[in-house]
Amino acid sequence: MLKNRILLLAATAVAAVAILGYTAAEPTQVSAATPHKTWITVDMNELKTMQVFAAMGGRFLAPEIVTVRNGIAVLQATDDEISIISEHAHKNLHKCAGFMAHPDEQDALDTIDMVTGPKPSLATVTYTIDNAATVQPMINDMAAPNIKDTITSLSSFTTRYYNSTTGLDSAFWIKNKWTTLAAGRSDVTVEYFNHSWVQPSIILTIQGTTNPSEVVILGGHQDSIRSGCSASTTCQTLPAPGADDDASGIASLTEVIRVAMESNYRPAKTVKFMAYAAEEAGLLGSKAIATSYQNSGVNVVGVLQLDMTNYKAPSTDIAMITDHTNAAQNTFVRNLASTYLSTLTVVDTQCGYSCSDHAPWDARGYAASFPFEAPMGSDNPFIHTASDTLANSDPNATHALKFSKLAGAYMAELAKGTIAPTASAEKFADFDGDGKTDVSVFRPSNSVWYIQGSQAGFSAAQFGVSTDQPVPADFDGDGKTDIAVYRDGVWYSMLSATSTVNITSFGIAGDKPQPKDFDGDGKADKAVYRGGTWYVLKSNGSQYTVAQFGLAGDIAAASDYDGDGKADYAVYRPSQGIWYVLGSTAGFSARQFGISTDKPVPADYDGDGKTDLAVYRDGIWYLQRTTGGFTAFQFGIASDIPAAGDYDGDGKADAGVFRDGVWYMLRSTGGFAVTGFGLAGDKPLPSTFVP
Numbered sequence: 066m067l068k069n070r071i072l073l074l075a076a077t078a079v080a081a082v083a084i085l086g087y088t089a090a091e092p093t094q095v096s097a098a099t100p101h102k103t104w105i106t107v108d109m110n111e112l113k114t115m116q117v118f119a120a121m122g123g124r125f126l127a128p129e130i131v132t133v134r135n136g137i138a139v140l141q142a143t144d145d146e147i148s149i150i151s152e153h154a155h156k157n158l159h160k161c162a163g164f165m166a167h168p169d170e171q172d173a174l175d176t177i178d179m180v181t182g183p184k185p186s187l188a189t190v191t192y193t194i195d196n197a198a199t200v201q202p203m204i205n206d207m208a209a210p211n212i213k214d215t216i217t218s219l220s221s222f223t224t225r226y227y228n229s230t231t232g233l234d235s236a237f238w239i240k241n242k243w244t245t246l247a248a249g250r251s252d253v254t255v256e257y258f259n260h261s262w263v264q265p266s267i268i269l270t271i272q273g274t275t276n277p278s279e280v281v282i283l284g285g286h287q288d289s290i291r292s293g294c295s296a297s298t299t300c301q302t303l304p305a306p307g308a309d310d311d312a313s314g315i316a317s318l319t320e321v322i323r324v325a326m327e328s329n330y331r332p333a334k335t336v337k338f339m340a341y342a343a344e345e346a347g348l349l350g351s352k353a354i355a356t357s358y359q360n361s362g363v364n365v366v367g368v369l370q371l372d373m374t375n376y377k378a379p380s381t382d383i384a385m386i387t388d389h390t391n392a393a394q395n396t397f398v399r400n401l402a403s404t405y406l407s408t409l410t411v412v413d414t415q416c417g418y419s420c421s422d423h424a425p426w427d428a429r430g431y432a433a434s435f436p437f438e439a440p441m442g443s444d445n446p447f448i449h450t451a452s453d454t455l456a457n458s459d460p461n462a463t464h465a466l467k468f469s470k471l472a473g474a475y476m477a478e479l480a481k482g483t484i485a486p487t488a489s490a491e492k493f494a495d496f497d498g499d500g501k502t503d504v505s506v507f508r509p510s511n512s513v514w515y516i517q518g519s520q521a522g523f524s525a526a527q528f529g530v531s532t533d534q535p536v537p538a539d540f541d542g543d544g545k546t547d548i549a550v551y552r553d554g555v556w557y558s559m560l561s562a563t564s565t566v567n568i569t570s571f572g573i574a575g576d577k578p579q580p581k582d583f584d585g586d587g588k589a590d591k592a593v594y595r596g597g598t599w600y601v602l603k604s605n606g607s608q609y610t611v612a613q614f615g616l617a618g619d620i621a622a623a624s625d626y627d628g629d630g631k632a633d634y635a636v637y638r639p640s641q642g643i644w645y646v647l648g649s650t651a652g653f654s655a656r657q658f659g660i661s662t663d664k665p666v667p668a669d670y671d672g673d674g675k676t677d678l679a680v681y682r683d684g685i686w687y688l689q690r691t692t693g694g695f696t697a698f699q700f701g702i703a704s705d706i707p708a709a710g711d712y713d714g715d716g717k718a719d720a721g722v723f724r725d726g727v728w729y730m731l732r733s734t735g736g737f738a739v740t741g742f743g744l745a746g747d748k749p750l751p752s753t754f755v756p
């Protein structure tokens with residue numbers, strides 16, 4: 066093979082050779098003293114400027130250039146030389162990486178051919194923007210404090226250098242964070258993609274529902290680097306917080322994952338989130354994955370790269386990298402921004418050869434785009450130093466939030482799919498947490514709770530006093546209804562997760578307790594209704610909120626009517642038979658449904674995640690179902706206590722009545738059932754909030 070050896074800036078090179086004490090022509094010197102060398106490729110013109118900068122700074126950069134093809138140089142560089150190249154690539158060229166590393170010369174040459182030659186003709190993608198119903202709720206839900214938290218956690222590792230133990234620890238942190246967010250989703254996996262170095266890449270996959278073979282990738286790099294460090298020693302110990310480069314990109318993606326999981330997003334195509342290892346060492350992680358996917362024929366239909374999202378330049382918000390990216394997909398991303406983020410200023414910029422992880426994908430013909438934090442040159446000047454901190458970028462992460470929203474729009478418009486909010490967090494007396502309402506009563510005469518757990522079996526517990534009002538709800542968010550009572554403004558709850566009793570004063574005697582999940586965190590909030598005013602003590606904080614909604618004489622009926630996972634203020638006004646609902650997402654609505662003597666029994670009868678308006682009238686159930694429409698049927702008699710609940714655990718509330726110790730249930734899946742449990746005078750617990 067012909068090797069075209071070139072000496073650049075010959076005087077400098079000679080000096081470097083003299084200092085390093087070896088040349089390629091002196092094989093006798095190749096011994097234990099031989100510095101470790103790596104094959105890399107770098108833009109030839111950029112290398113020249115790096116050499117000038119190095120010389121001006123009194124350092125020598127004269128790596129052995131094996132060949133130059135199409136303007137890209139193939140080098141065998143020592144760790145010191147790579148350190149100088151990396152330093153000047155980011156300092157003077159404002160690039161995150163700036164070079165690509167290779168296992169051998171052939172791989173370097175193949176890469177140049179891929180980058181500069183004609184791209185393989187992969188199937189072209191048709192870009193459409195028609196999925197606002199999925200995109201909008203998700204991007205509305207994104208919040209900067211979550212991004213800030215992730216950046217703070219990741220930048221607290223001394224360094225996330227790819228060949229360091231803390232770089233392994235940080236990879237574990239990301240995998241653990243993503244795994245926690247994906248809990249409960251059987252269609253989601255979080256896995257390591259292992260490499261030959263210490264730090265693994267991490268891939269979270271959401272299996273596509275209808276086109277799973279088509280893959281949409283959103284990625285960023287997890288590693289950090291300290292400029293000028295030595296690979297064998299100081300890179301592993303010198304602080305490299307990398308808050309902007311690229312904890313911010315990982316944090317922006319993590320917020321996309323959070324809302325995708327929380328809103329129960331189900332993509333039509335498969336979506337993969339990637340935290341690449343070893344970008345700073347020459348795009349090693351992304352290159353390994355792109356190569357693997359190409360070799361196994363994975364049908365990657367689009368790649369989005371987020372590398373640095375949290376440093377804002379004056380008068381611009383997003384800078385689209387136009388070189389080594391896909392023009393058609395870039396137009397799509399710009400259109401996403403103008404559709405969903407119309408107030409933002411989007412400009413074009415370029416970053417040259419191998420500036421980040423989009424490059425290995427682009428080189429293989431995959432459509433890659435790279436929205437960047439600022440025009441090149443106006444981006445964060447602190448990267449690769451100990452000063453790349455949150456304080457030196459956007460301390461509130463509001464800039465990074467824009468990139469989460471753009472990435473969320475990209476995901477749901479390219480992979481399509483829908484959101485199906487999880488069924489209402491409200492559970493009716495599910496003490497054992499199996500998703501089924503338990504037949505259960507509170508007996509005022511001895512203040513004993515008797516529970517026939519559908520899974521856990523029978524139990525009985527004395528809790529409260531005879532005059533207490535039972536308020537069973539899932540206060541600790543463990544999926545199990547907790548035994549609890551309300552006594553003249555004081556809440557006593559037996560938390561099932563910890564078996565501890567919580568006592569909280571909130572409300573006054575005469576208030577109507579409404580323990581529902583108003584903030585959507587999976588925990589019931591202590592709340593009371595007082596003649597038209599709602600007082601809510603949200604479980605996610607010590608603050609309480611006060612809201613005026615309803616009038617004296619209205620019956621409080623808070624529940625999740627709009628299916629966003631949050632309870633809505635709602636009242637039933639018997640005098641007119643009108644329901645007033647203040648949907649936390651859907652807004653205000655009023656509807657006449659029922660008459661003055663009816664008992665409101667709102668619940669999710671059709672299982673679409675939204676509470677349906679419903680009343681019980683002398684043995685007849687009238688339901689106005691959000692999906693199933695209107696229905697009415699007889700089940701029970703006038704003297705029965707209505708006790709709706711999901712007795713068969715199919716996600717749909719069932720009609721049920723309690724008659725002097727006998728339960729009659731009309732289960733939507735399980736059919737009709739009768740069971741004796743309790744005595745006349747007992748309070749059936751599924752019926753707690755029915756007046």
Ligand SMILES: [Zn+2]
Binds near residue numbers: 310
């Ligand atoms: Zn970077």
Ligand SMILES: [Zn+2]
Binds near residue numbers: 162
């Ligand atoms: Zn970097």
